Amino acid sequence: MNETTDPNSQILLVVIIAFYWAMISSWSQLLSRWNDERAKRAAKPARRDGSVEHTSSVDTPLDALREVDPKFDLPAFLHGARRAYEAILRAYADSDIQALRHLVGPEVFDAFGREIAGRQDRQEVLQLTFIGTREAKVVDAFEEYGIAKIVVRYVSDVVSVTRSANDAIVAGDPRQVVAVIDTWTFASGTPSTNRNWMLIATEGH
Template identity: 40%
Template sequence: MMYSPAPERLRRRLTAANCDVFDIYTIIFLALAVFIFIRLRSVLGQRTGRERPPYDPYSRRDAAKAPAGPGDKVVNFPGTANDTAPLPTPVEPVEDAEPSPARWAGVAEVGSAVANGLDAIAAQERDFDAKHFLTGARAAYEMIVVAFAHGDRAALKDLLARDVFDGFSAAITEREQRGETMETQFVGIEKADIVEADARGNSAQITVRFLSQLISVTHDKQGGVVDGDPEQVADVTDVWTFARELGARDPNWKLVATEAAS
């Protein structure tokens, strides 16, 4: 029998064809698998080690019941059962020392009505200083006397209570209507004493008697002297009352009443 190469060649062709088919399907499946992997990776992401664990209510409940270890940080609300921190030892309030009976030395006698009134003011304003007040009262007295003589309403407005300002302003207006001018030369204040002091509610009033020396003269339209003496120093005694609201932001006292004394 003669050998024919046809079956052998046919087998080889079929084997090559099967290999080609296998390679094509393998490539397709691999490509599909890679595509699916990439899609899943983009959707699910990668684990970085910082992800929060899945929520487990039972584990949290058990953790809440478990006592805290030495390394755990527990923040307790004050007054709760878990607040084991010792309460601070209550500190007894320190009472203010009794003021010295001689705190108003040089201003008011110990136990006098003036001293008691100053005590009442200082009880509401701890930094109240009677001597400092008198220094300011002296300056205010001189400023008011000079401003009134010059007819300076703007300066008076900041130093006087409304009703007192209205009285001073009316007197200045009358003087202007008569055509008179007033000249005052302040020589000085010989004495300024607190004669009354009181605190009612949050309102304080202090009355001061001023003994001053000044030269004052009023001229008419023609320049003639209608009051005073330009060559003589006069002794003047005035009793003025200053007031302010205790605790107010404005520390200035204002003149609320005037009285001439012999």
Template identity: 40%
Template structure:
């Protein structure tokens, strides 16, 4: 017994083929000649491919990995298998996500990625904005740089310090929507220095934001 679902798809394919043929059939003579030349070219190509000697595909050549920078070697010493390029990419995403989460006051979303001591300062700042009836808008134009400035083991944790340079539009408004700080038409260069950490010897691949500061000019 033929599956009725299979019959449906067969009928649908036939209908679409007919509609496609109908549309192609309305083209002019010049296009039909082009189609004929295309068929001739394809036939000739198939013939050449059939007569060509059979060759095995070449093995893909693996590109050698770039050597780890000095700061990454200090991490690998305590965290074998550490991928420095992947960490930097993740640090860029984390920076934008955490800044925007803080600006919106959406702290629950970023809580898993922030150390409790840093989260406490975020909560105080957000609560202060709410009490003042203020809102904060942050628009990322782009991250110019995310550069590791130091890394290593401190006490029982591995720490990596990343310095960011980013272009942002930052505006603070009061309860009536009036601007109290910033300019929606101005792009500011923002420099931050954040520290990420993880317990040495942990099997958890995640890093958390453990300290923040403004980078020196």
């Protein structure tokens, strides 16, 4: 038996195929432009301000910082950074607002304050046992608008447990040592011998 093809069906099929290829072409162009833009962004050096290019090398930023402050002592700074890291974590865990006020900048203080207030509202207690800092490494350093800034990456071991008012464990494990990785930014605008480094930004991993 011979079958005849409906002309309307053929026209509809042609329209669908044409629409399909138009969509493919459009997506191809969009993806091509997106890949080009991504490649440009990856190749372009990041900038801390409008005039100085920022690099990922540690030596170069430190050298630039020493040009501003020839007396900058990296070992002394890292020694203080380790002590500050532990002191700030302990003050945060103990809800010691007064200690935090002298160690961190306004934005970090506000963030820590909100977390502490939240724990208090929930009647929770954070028990932190600080085992030690495995690594404290400068990953960036630069001078911006007369302020020296240094970014430090920490790797530490802690035991952290949050308990409710009836001593039930809300988070953490009292028998587990956890490796914590933090990236903290310190800033100071005073001369090197009397620098008072303040924590101005935190980032966890």
